[in-house]
Amino acid sequence: MTHPTHAGLPSHGIRRMTGRDPEEHHRVSSPLELFFDLTFAIAFGVAGNQAAHLLGEGHVSGAVLGFGFAVFAIVWAWINFTWFASAFDTDDWVFRVLTMVQMLGVLVLAVGLTPLFHSLDEGHSLANGTMIIGYIIMRVAMVAQWLRAASQCEPALRRTCLTYAVGIAVTQAGWVVFYLLHAHGLSAVIGWLVMLGLEGAVPYAAERRAGAPTPWHPHHIAERYGLLAIIALGECLIGTIATLSAALEHGWTLDVALVGLAGTGLAFGLWWLYFLLPSGEALEADRDKGFRFGYLHIVVFGAIAAIGAGLHVAATVLSGESHLSTLGAVLAVAVPVGVYTVSLAGLFQVLVGLNRSVVGTKTLEVAILVVAVVLASAGASLPVCLLVVMAGPIAGVVTAELGRDRMVRRELAPSP
Numbered sequence: 001m002t003h004p005t006h007a008g009l010p011s012h013g014i015r016r017m018t019g020r021d022p023e024e025h026h027r028v029s030s031p032l033e034l035f036f037d038l039t040f041a042i043a044f045g046v047a048g049n050q051a052a053h054l055l056g057e058g059h060v061s062g063a064v065l066g067f068g069f070a071v072f073a074i075v076w077a078w079i080n081f082t083w084f085a086s087a088f089d090t091d092d093w094v095f096r097v098l099t100m101v102q103m104l105g106v107l108v109l110a111v112g113l114t115p116l117f118h119s120l121d122e123g124h125s126l127a128n129g130t131m132i133i134g135y136i137i138m139r140v141a142m143v144a145q146w147l148r149a150a151s152q153c154e155p156a157l158r159r160t161c162l163t164y165a166v167g168i169a170v171t172q173a174g175w176v177v178f179y180l181l182h183a184h185g186l187s188a189v190i191g192w193l194v195m196l197g198l199e200g201a202v203p204y205a206a207e208r209r210a211g212a213p214t215p216w217h218p219h220h221i222a223e224r225y226g227l228l229a230i231i232a233l234g235e236c237l238i239g240t241i242a243t244l245s246a247a248l249e250h251g252w253t254l255d256v257a258l259v260g261l262a263g264t265g266l267a268f269g270l271w272w273l274y275f276l277l278p279s280g281e282a283l284e285a286d287r288d289k290g291f292r293f294g295y296l297h298i299v300v301f302g303a304i305a306a307i308g309a310g311l312h313v314a315a316t317v318l319s320g321e322s323h324l325s326t327l328g329a330v331l332a333v334a335v336p337v338g339v340y341t342v343s344l345a346g347l348f349q350v351l352v353g354l355n356r357s358v359v360g361t362k363t364l365e366v367a368i369l370v371v372a373v374v375l376a377s378a379g380a381s382l383p384v385c386l387l388v389v390m391a392g393p394i395a396g397v398v399t400a401e402l403g404r405d406r407m408v409r410r411e412l413a414p415s416p
Contacts, residue, residue, distance in 0.1 A: 239311025
């Protein structure tokens with residue numbers, strides 16, 4: 001989507017922001033989108049570290065609430081940009097500068113995660129002021145993008161774009177009011193849930209009620225979600241390094257080898273399972289699956305990032321710096337792996353439907369995770385338990401690969 005010049009170099013002069021072709025061949029993520037994603041890698045890292053710190057101190061409720069709030073804020077900001085860019089990316093200098101502003105907002109959001117976790121841990125009113133400032137920065141740019149699209153796109157898309165612009169502005173004003181109320185405890189949780197509902201309603205109202213749906217590209221969207229999954233999986237590898245470092249305090253032992261194998265094998269198994277999903281093909285066959293696909297990924301990304309935080313917790317337990325037991329450390333890893341497993345089953349249901357084979361595979365994965373927890377409660381060592389946790393996704397990969405191709409071909413085949 002760049003302009004060639006006489007020298008064959010790309011030009012980034014202003015272009016008319018019309019909808020892109022949803023059937024464009026060879027559509028891939030742009031360098032700008034990949035650069036944009038790096039800010040979310042930072043945000044995931046901050047959220048994971050804060051959650052691991054609280055879990056290591058035994059403050060489970062603060063860790064879970066803070067991580068849930070943080071993950072939604074991070075992933076929702078990414079979703080807002082990603083679907084817009086899939087439909088209207090011009091890659092001109094205006095689009096690039098506004099994207100840079102959004103990147104700044106994400107970094108400010110990341111800075112605000114630490115006080116958010118502290119406020120939840122100490123029972124004070126929700127300290128989300130810095131996060132809201134980050135969102136304001138992002139959304140000023142995002143509203144500008146939608147207004148630009150509304151002024152330049154095809155008439156059928158104009159109402160859709162304006163609905164997005166107004167909806168985003170109104171919900172952001174709602175977050176500001178929520179902050180000024182200084183809610184805490186149950187009232188903060190209720191207010192947060194109400195705001196989440198409003199956030200989710202904006203895309204539905206724009207795409208389904210206002211006007212023509214935006215021309216997002218199914219394979220481009222599938223690739224973008226896959227790339228963010230890989231970024232989140234990076235947190236698992238960072239957690240593995242932390243766990244390895246803790247195990248190495250006692251020198252090179254069998255436990256060190258088990259920890260290294262468990263962490264790396266777990267991340268690799270999670271990656272393999274995710275990319276068994278025929279996301280691009282299924283979205284191309286039925287674009288109405290886009291909402292469920294996009295929203296369910298909030299849970300998927302959160303689970304992956306939480307696994308990385310759990311591995312950080314395991315590192316503190318191995319080094320003796322945590323108040324948690326081996327059982328607590330195993331739960332910190334096994335529970336998000338279980339959530340990931342179930343959410344992938346949900347994605348499979350959305351994309352191609354479940355059958356007995358998939359249900360059986362996911363049941364086996366969860367059963368192995370339960371075995372790991374039972375072993376931890378019976379006194380097994382943490383490295384051994386982590387190895388069993390790793391066996392869950394690996395078993396899922398092996399069993400899914402055996403019957404996957406036949407099922408996917410059948411589900412995606414055109415009707416006679």
